[in-house]
Amino acid sequence: MGLPASAILNDDDLDLLLSESFRLYGYDFTNYTRASLKRRINRLMIIDRFPSFAELLHRVKHDPHYWSRVVEELTVNVTEMFRDPQSFRIIRETIIPLLAPHPFIRIWHAGCASGEEVYSMAIMLEEAGLLHKSLLYATDLNPAAVDNVRRGIFPISLMKQYSENYLLSGGKKDFSSYYTAKYDWAKLDERFTAKMIAATHNLVSDKSFNEFHLVICRNVLIYFDKDLQDKVLSLFDDSLVSQGFLILGSKENIRYSSIAIKYTQWAQKEKIWQKTM
Amino acid sequence: MGAERKDLAKDNVKPYRLVVIGGSAGSLETILQIVGSLPAGTDASYVIVVHRKNTGDSILTELLSGRTDLRVREIEDKEPIIPGTVYVAPPDYHLLVENENEFSLDSSEKVQFSRPSIDVTFESVALAFGPAAIVVLLSGANADGADGIIRVMEAGGYSIVQDPQTADMAMMPKQAIDRSEVNAVLSPSEIGPHIRSLLTRTPRLKSPPEE
Numbered sequence: 001m002g003l004p005a006s007a008i009l010n011d012d013d014l015d016l017l018l019s020e021s022f023r024l025y026g027y028d029f030t031n032y033t034r035a036s037l038k039r040r041i042n043r044l045m046i047i048d049r050f051p052s053f054a055e056l057l058h059r060v061k062h063d064p065h066y067w068s069r070v071v072e073e074l075t076v077n078v079t080e081m082f083r084d085p086q087s088f089r090i091i092r093e094t095i096i097p098l099l100a101p102h103p104f105i106r107i108w109h110a111g112c113a114s115g116e117e118v119y120s121m122a123i124m125l126e127e128a129g130l131l132h133k134s135l136l137y138a139t140d141l142n143p144a145a146v147d148n149v150r151r152g153i154f155p156i157s158l159m160k161q162y163s164e165n166y167l168l169s170g171g172k173k174d175f176s177s178y179y180t181a182k183y184d185w186a187k188l189d190e191r192f193t194a195k196m197i198a199a200t201h202n203l204v205s206d207k208s209f210n211e212f213h214l215v216i217c218r219n220v221l222i223y224f225d226k227d228l229q230d231k232v233l234s235l236f237d238d239s240l241v242s243q244g245f246l247i248l249g250s251k252e253n254i255r256y257s258s259i260a261i262k263y264t265q266w267a268q269k270e271k272i273w274q275k276t277m
Numbered sequence: 278m279g280a281e282r283k284d285l286a287k288d289n290v291k292p293y294r295l296v297v298i299g300g301s302a303g304s305l306e307t308i309l310q311i312v313g314s315l316p317a318g319t320d321a322s323y324v325i326v327v328h329r330k331n332t333g334d335s336i337l338t339e340l341l342s343g344r345t346d347l348r349v350r351e352i353e354d355k356e357p358i359i360p361g362t363v364y365v366a367p368p369d370y371h372l373l374v375e376n377e378n379e380f381s382l383d384s385s386e387k388v389q390f391s392r393p394s395i396d397v398t399f400e401s402v403a404l405a406f407g408p409a410a411i412v413v414l415l416s417g418a419n420a421d422g423a424d425g426i427i428r429v430m431e432a433g434g435y436s437i438v439q440d441p442q443t444a445d446m447a448m449m450p451k452q453a454i455d456r457s458e459v460n461a462v463l464s465p466s467e468i469g470p471h472i473r474s475l476l477t478r479t480p481r482l483k484s485p486p487e488e
Contacts (some may be wrong), residue, residue, distance in 0.1 A: 008404070031382045035373035035401050066443070076385040084369075086333045219384040222354045222370075251353045251367050251382055 009038050009045075013053045017041065020060060025067050027141075029074065031228035037074065044073045075142045076223065080161065081116040081154075083218075084230055084250055085168030086121060090270050092170050095245055096128045099213055105134040108212045108239060110203060111220035112138040115149030115164075115196075119218070120169075122192040127171070129266050131195055137210065139201035149198040152188040154179075159186050204228065208238040215240055219249035223272070226256065234259045237275070246273045293435065293476055294320050294377070294409040295358070297402055301417025302329040303445025305340075307465040308415065312363060313344040314469030319476045321411075323347070323363045324372070326398045328391050328417070331368035338365050356380045366393040373401040377409075390422040399425025403443035408433030411475060413468060415439045417449030419473075426453045430460075435475065437461045437468060 002046045008189035014037060021027050031039060041056070048069075050056040059066050082088045099105050107127070109117050109118045118138045125131040153163075163175040179186040201209070203220070215236045236246055237259045246254070246263065248271040254260045296315075298309050308325060315323055329337065335351060341363060342349045349363045350356070356364065358378055366372040371383040371395050388394035395414065399422060402410045412429045414422040416439060426436050436459040441447035443464045453459060463471055 033373075033375055035375045035381050036383045036385075037407070038404070039373065039383065039397070039401070076383070078384060078386050084331070085331075222382045222384065226355060249354075249384070251370060253353060256355075 009041050009053055009068055012039060013040070013057075015061065017053075017057060020057065021070075024061065025064070026205075027071065027202075031149060031204065031225045032074075033175065033221050033225060036076075036223055040074050040076075044070065047073075065178075072144055075113075075140070075145075077113045077142065077145055077217075079113040079116045079219075080165065081120045082162060082165035082169045082171075083117065085165045087247075087250065087270060087272075088124070088165075088169035090267055090272065091121075091247065092124050093129075094267070095214065095247075095272065096124060096130065098245075100128065102213060103133065103216075105130060106137070106210060107155070107214045108137045108139070108210070108214045110139055110215060110217040110236070112140050112149060112198075113142075113145050115145070115152070115198070116154065117216065117218065118149060118196060119152060119188045119192055122195055123166075123171070124169075125195075127173070131192075134195055136196045137212070138196050138198045141200065141202050143200050146198045146200050147167065149196065150193065152190070152193045153185050154188070156181055156184050156186045166239070176189070202234065203230070203232045208235055210239065211241050212239055212244060213241055214245045214247070215275070216247045217249075218247065219252070221248060221252045230257045230259075233259045237262065240275050243277060244275050246275070247271065248273075283453055283463065287299035289397050290319055293411050294322065294360070294410065295374075295402060295406045296321055296411045296413070296476075297324045297326060297398060298413040299326045299399065299422045300415035301391075301395075301419060301421065301446065303418075304439075307339060307439065307468070309344050311413070311469045311472070312341050312467055313348075314473060315345060315347060315363065316476055317347055319363055320360050321476050322358050322360050324366065325363065325399070326366040326372055326393050326395050328393070328395075328421070329368050341365065352380050352382070354382055364400065368393070371397040373397065374405040376405055389419055391419070391421050395422035396425040398407065400428045402421055403428040403432040403434060405432065406432075410434035411437065411472060413437045413439075413472070414450055414453050416444035416446045418446040419449060420452045422449055423452040423456050424458060427457045430457060435460050437463060438472060439468065440464050 018029050111117050118136050125134050140146050166175045179188050261276040263273040264276045266274050339353050347363050351365045351367050373379040373381045399412050438450045438453045438459045440462050441451040444450050
């Protein structure tokens with residue numbers, strides 16, 4: 001892998017692609033971190049064998065179908081079930097019991113990618129006896145990822161790792177009882193899918209659409225610059241009930257945002273905050 | 278300031294501002310040894326990218342702190358790049374540099390079976406720091422880092438590779454040496470002093486920041 005130095009995307013190229021993507025398709029990537037965007041675009045040029053940036057740009061401008069592939073590649077879709085098992089253990093042991101008294105529990109997985117974490121949460125809710133009165137909203141910018149959440153089908157090769165993560169998160173059941181294996185795929189049980197509402201939602205341009213007891217958005221803010229982070233955190237704030245919880249990725253923080261003053265960090269080291277004002 | 282710039286041009290010396298050390302299996306002792314000899318009071322920041330399991334603790338940061346008086350930090354989202362600091366790439370993220378003043382993290386797919394991948398960081402450093410970067414590649418049992426070293430050298434940066442004969446796992450340094458004309462091949466005890474000489478031969482452009 002690797003491109004000749006002459007083919008590596010420069011800042012002007014990136015600006016041009018971003019302005020065309022907004023003009024033609026309405027996707028605004030201008031406040032995404034540039035280092036990561038450049039890397040994704042360089043990667044796309046290697047995989048799809050574009051000899052130069054000009055040819056990629058030409059294809060993007062004249063082939064709307066190809067644009068959806070670009071969206072898939074620019075938005076990072078890497079996730080796992082019970083990724084960071086320690087964080088899931090904290091959620092299982094300290095957050096979920098506090099949701100229990102609500103007559104109805106609403107949770108928003110923002111930027112959920114292919115949905116592994118949504119299914120992880122559904123499993124934990126069921127084990128706590130709460131799934132029947134819960135609704136999990138799963139949103140992502142990428143329509144293909146949202147389809148995947150609705151299907152609940154994941155490669156069987158990943159189940160060993162997911163099973164280990166599940167046990168480390170404090171799970172006590174036989175993880176394989178939650179899915180049906182068929183050929184190379186595992187389908188999570190439909191009783192979980194039935195409690196999910198999956199839809200496209202763009203954190204850059206779309207608004208708050210409900211009030212939630214818990215908003216989870218892990219490893220999405222790392223791709224946004226500070227201005228956009230602040231805007232998105234305000235969107236989460238608008239979407240959380242008083243005493244609701246916000247959960248971010250293990251290296252993300254609300255410290256420098258305008259909402260920080262209203263929130264109290266839940267556990268030392270954990271990226272969980274409670275809305276206390 | 279003007280006079281200093283003229284001297285710089287005359288002596289053709291580059292002020293290095295970022296030193297990135299990449300290691301995998303068998304590199305820990307060497308990393309500790311190098312970090313123990315990193316100089317304070319230069320314009321440079323230091324970055325450690327090492328393949329490791331995500332154990333949720335901070336043992337590596339603590340070990341490094343025990344070897345140096347420099348500030349040691351595990352990198353968080355949007356961490357500013359401050360001279361005289363030793364930064365550690367967090368497990369399970371790729372480490373990029375957004376520009377000369379800020380890191381950024383990326384949780385996308387593994388590269389060379391690794392996250393963090395040394396290639397990813399080296400390539401990003403080549404783009405943002407060009408000739409102001411020094412990269413160091415140590416022991417490891419895979420080919421990570423070899424592509425990245427090529428990028429760094431194309432951008433005018435300086436490369437140091439551990440002598441494979443002194444490495445617990447020779448493959449990673451050997452791949453880099455086979456594939457590019459690296460600037461220096463050194464034993465573990467030579468690497469720290471070599472970095473020090475590269476950094477301190479450079480006339481300082483400004484005084485070190487006040488803590």
